[in-house]
Amino acid sequence: MKIKTETHSLEETDSLAKAFSKVVSAPMVILLNGDLGSGKTTFVKSLAKYLGSGDLVTSPTFTLLNIYNASVPIYHFDMYRLSSMEEAYAVGFEEYFDKSKLDGVCLVEWAENVDGLIKDVDYVINITKKDDFTRIFEILEEKK
C-alpha cells in the first residue's frame, strides 16, 4: 500500500487518521517522519481516538514514551530529545520493537534518532508542511 494525499485542515487530517486506523492492529510498528510542527502528534491524537482511546494524547517529548489505553495498548514514542543510543537501550526501548513481545501498536516520532534499533516496521508515514494548514501525507507499507 502506498498513499499520497494532502490534508487542508485538522478535520481532514482527522479523517485520514480514521481511514488509516482501519488497517492498524497489534502488533504493529509505525514510524512518523516530518519536521517539528508538521503534524505527527496531531495525527497520533486522532489515530489513538479511532483506536478506541479516551486518553489525553500529549507529546512525549520529555518522557520519550506515553502509553494510552485503547482497543490495543498504544506506545507513543518521541525520540526528539534522545541524546544517545545508550540512553535508548538503557530504558529498554528495543523490547517494544520486538514483534514477538509486542502486545500493542508503537507510534514513533523522530525514529531517525534511533536508527538501526527499529527493524520490523509496518508503516512509514512521511508528513510535509506545505503551508499553514496544508500537509502532504505519504503512507508507505513496508515490505516484509
Ligand SMILES: Nc1ncnc2c1ncn2[C@@H]1O[C@H](COP(=O)(O)OP(=O)(O)O)[C@@H](O)[C@H]1O
Ligand atoms: N492539516 C493539518 N494537519 C495537521 N496539523 C495541522 C494541519 N494544519 C495545521 N496544523 C497544525 O500544525 C501543528 C502540528 O503540530 P504537531 O502535531 O505537534 O507536530 P509534530 O508532532 O510533527 O511536531 C498543530 O499546531 C496543528 O494544529
Ligand SMILES: [Mg+2]
Ligand atoms: Mg510531535
